[in-house]
Amino acid sequence: MTQWAVELKEVKKAYRTGPIEVPALRGISLRVAPGEFLAIAGPSGSGKTTLLNIIGGLDRADTGEVLVERKNLQLLSSGELARLRLQRLGFVFQAYNLLPVLTALENAEFTLLLQGVPVKQRKERVQKLFAEIGLAGLEHRRPGELSGGQQQRVAVARAMVTEPALILADEPTANLDSVTATALLEVMEQLNRAHNTTFVYSTHDPQVMERARRLIRLHDGQIASDVAHAGHVL
Amino acid sequence: MTGILLLVRIGWRNLWRNPRGTLLTALALGLGLTLLLISLGLLDGSHEQMVGNGVRFGTGHVVIQAQGYQDSGSAELLLPARVASTTGEFLHTEALGHVVRGVSPRLLASGLLSSADNASGVSMMGVIPKEERAVSLIPQRIVEGNYLKDDQTSGVVIGVELARKLAVKIGAKVVLMIQAVQPPDTEVTGAGGGDMQSTLLRVTGIFRTGIQAIDAHVIQLPLPEAQALLGVPGQVTQIAVLLEREGDSLMVAQGLRKQLAGVPVEILPWRESMPTLAQLFLLDDAFNYIMNGVVLAMVGLGILNTILMRVLERRYEFGLCSALGLRPVQLGVMIIGESLALTTISLALGLVLGLSAQHYFATDGLDLRWFFHSSLPTALVFDPIIYSRLSMTRIASSVGIVFLTATIISFYPAFKAARTELPGALKVF
Numbered sequence: 152m153t154q155w156a157v158e159l160k161e162v163k164k165a166y167r168t169g170p171i172e173v174p175a176l177r178g179i180s181l182r183v184a185p186g187e188f189l190a191i192a193g194p195s196g197s198g199k200t201t202l203l204n205i206i207g208g209l210d211r212a213d214t215g216e217v218l219v220e221r222k223n224l225q226l227l228s229s230g231e232l233a234r235l236r237l238q239r240l241g242f243v244f245q246a247y248n249l250l251p252v253l254t255a256l257e258n259a260e261f262t263l264l265l266q267g268v269p270v271k272q273r274k275e276r277v278q279k280l281f282a283e284i285g286l287a288g289l290e291h292r293r294p295g296e297l298s299g300g301q302q303q304r305v306a307v308a309r310a311m312v313t314e315p316a317l318i319l320a321d322e323p324t325a326n327l328d329s330v331t332a333t334a335l336l337e338v339m340e341q342l343n344r345a346h347n348t349t350f351v352y353s354t355h356d357p358q359v360m361e362r363a364r365r366l367i368r369l370h371d372g373q374i375a376s377d378v379a380h381a382g383h384v385l
Numbered sequence: 386m387t388g389i390l391l392l393v394r395i396g397w398r399n400l401w402r403n404p405r406g407t408l409l410t411a412l413a414l415g416l417g418l419t420l421l422l423i424s425l426g427l428l429d430g431s432h433e434q435m436v437g438n439g440v441r442f443g444t445g446h447v448v449i450q451a452q453g454y455q456d457s458g459s460a461e462l463l464l465p466a467r468v469a470s471t472t473g474e475f476l477h478t479e480a481l482g483h484v485v486r487g488v489s490p491r492l493l494a495s496g497l498l499s500s501a502d503n504a505s506g507v508s509m510m511g512v513i514p515k516e517e518r519a520v521s522l523i524p525q526r527i528v529e530g531n532y533l534k535d536d537q538t539s540g541v542v543i544g545v546e547l548a549r550k551l552a553v554k555i556g557a558k559v560v561l562m563i564q565a566v567q568p569p570d571t572e573v574t575g576a577g578g579g580d581m582q583s584t585l586l587r588v589t590g591i592f593r594t595g596i597q598a599i600d601a602h603v604i605q606l607p608l609p610e611a612q613a614l615l616g617v618p619g620q621v622t623q624i625a626v627l628l629e630r631e632g633d634s635l636m637v638a639q640g641l642r643k644q645l646a647g648v649p650v651e652i653l654p655w656r657e658s659m660p661t662l663a664q665l666f667l668l669d670d671a672f673n674y675i676m677n678g679v680v681l682a683m684v685g686l687g688i689l690n691t692i693l694m695r696v697l698e699r700r701y702e703f704g705l706c707s708a709l710g711l712r713p714v715q716l717g718v719m720i721i722g723e724s725l726a727l728t729t730i731s732l733a734l735g736l737v738l739g740l741s742a743q744h745y746f747a748t749d750g751l752d753l754r755w756f757f758h759s760s761l762p763t764a765l766v767f768d769p770i771i772y773s774r775l776s777m778t779r780i781a782s783s784v785g786i787v788f789l790t791a792t793i794i795s796f797y798p799a800f801k802a803a804r805t806e807l808p809g810a811l812k813v814f
Binding site for chain 2: 204229236237238248250262265309
């Protein structure tokens with residue numbers, strides 16, 4: 152029996168503004184295998200961010216089942232969700248990913264510190280990762296002293312450094328120029344291959360979609376297509 | 386533990402994201418403590434001066450008098466002879482050397498003072514000038530002539546109001562008529578006890594205390610002359626004791642009570658011998674507490690406003706921390722740590738400013754004479770220049786109260802931060 156990194160069964164989510172109910176996800180079912188490099192695409196309002204938030208335990212589905220490493224997130228308390236996020240998940244957001252008062256190294260080791268990893272191990276792991284993704288020498292710079300691309304790479308390093316099962320990235324290239332965006336995608340691909348870490352990221356940039364090995368298109372909160380880039384429909 | 390250190394580090398660095406803003410905030414909050422210290426220093430100082438003046442125009446911090454004198458005021462109630470020596474021995478021990486400032490035996494009686502033009506009822510005080518100078522403020526308030534000299538055997542000092550009423554000046558002759566004392570349990574002998582006695586005195590000094598009752602009625606003359614007039618050689622009505630610190634009044638009174646146990650005397654701290662004055666100060670205390678409460682509330686609201694604003698503008702950051710796995714309680718600790726760091730900086734600034742101001746007001750004083758222009762109101766009981774007084778206890782308690790207030794107040798912003806809701810807090814646009 153395959154152990155899926157992520158498994159969603161008929162997940163529905165709606166937002167309410169007063170008496171008006173706006174459906175964001177209308178029965179999403181999908182499975183993500185460990186080590187996948189998956190992009191979720193779709194226009195604004197299609198439900199990309201909501202889907203990522205629900206997979207990451209940042210939000211809860213109204214109905215359906217959300218399983219991450221076979222844990223049903225719907226049954227976990229807020230504290231258990233926080234622990235899961237800290238131990239097993241990594242996040243990269245669209246922008247403002249880093250704590251402005253911490254250096255690049257401190258930002259990257261933030262989650263390790265919360266996990267209680269000893270200082271020596273922390274430094275070693277962060278520095279190794281920084282060297283791997285071309286951030287060596289920038290350890291002591293604050294976010295304000297880094298370019299947008301460098302900041303996103305620090306965010307990726309922070310997400311990777313705890314060796315999570317799954318990294319969720321919500322439009323990580325949205326604020327980057329095409330060259331920097333490509334470079335960031337290369338870093339993510341490299342880490343995905345080297346560490347077999349599952350990456351699920353959202354985008355609406357066709358160039359970025361092409362780098363994914365699997366592409367799911369959302370439309371009005373439903374999966375419109377689910378395509379492997381090898382050419383066959385999953 | 387390392388997690389806490391990280392949170393403290395984040396909190397501390399957050400303070401310096403905008404150094405100018407933080408310093409201005411810290412200065413504003415520090416000014417709260419400064420105001421509190423200045424207010425307390427001046428209030429305590431003026432209070433101490435008022436008590437000091439009050440007791441120095443009255444019975445001193447502690448008074449020893451014959452049993453029943455407080456209620457009856459009878460001139461016939463005199464202190465037993467051995468009281469003076471026992472009191473002197475006790476108050477001049479090494480342990481009390483730095484506590485006692487002066488001891489003045491007094492003989493008190495009511496009489497009639499007459500001049501060529503007029504007559505007025507007076508409260509006579511027979512005093513030893515040297516001792517009285519150490520206890521009473523009257524010798525310092527001479528506005529014409531001189532106070533009684535140490536070797537002076539005759540003469541009288543009177544208040545300005547009395548001098549005006551009698552229309553006398555320095556060197557004028559006045560006659561003091563008084564009833565000689567007939568001590569209880571003595572038989573009338575015909576001469577001395579109970580008879581009206583009179584003596585001719587020359588006015589050597591005129592004082593102005595600003596207190597109508599004293600300026601119009603109190604006269605002072607050398608103790609031997611008063612004793613001769615009343616027919617009680619070697620005896621006094623009371624012994625007034627002035628202390629260096631008002632706070633030692635009870636301790637000294639209790640010590641004296643032990644020393645004079647079994648002797649028919651009453652030993653009263655000033656709050657008992659001058660209950661009206663004591664009540665006035667209680668009222669003053671209550672007002673002070675209200676004023677300090679207002680200052681403290683202002684400081685507290687300043688802290689609340691500052692920390693809350695800082696929390697509200699960092700919603701995204703808290704959302705990010707929360708998404709990364711920081712638990713609500715850790716977010717709360719981070720905010721409390723940050724607000725305590727800000728409070729510590731504020732307290733340091735407040736202490737520097739407050740103690741500098743305190744030093745200035747303690748040495749130069751707050752001169753209120755400009756407020757009254759050239760003339761001071763005649764009913765002025767306190768000095769127009771207020772000298773600040775702050776004890777270490779006062780400083781420590783002020784700092785402690787502000788710190789405690791800030792700590793309690795920081796719980797609300799911490800609670801707000803801890804309740805950061807995901808994913809709403811992560812919405813940027």
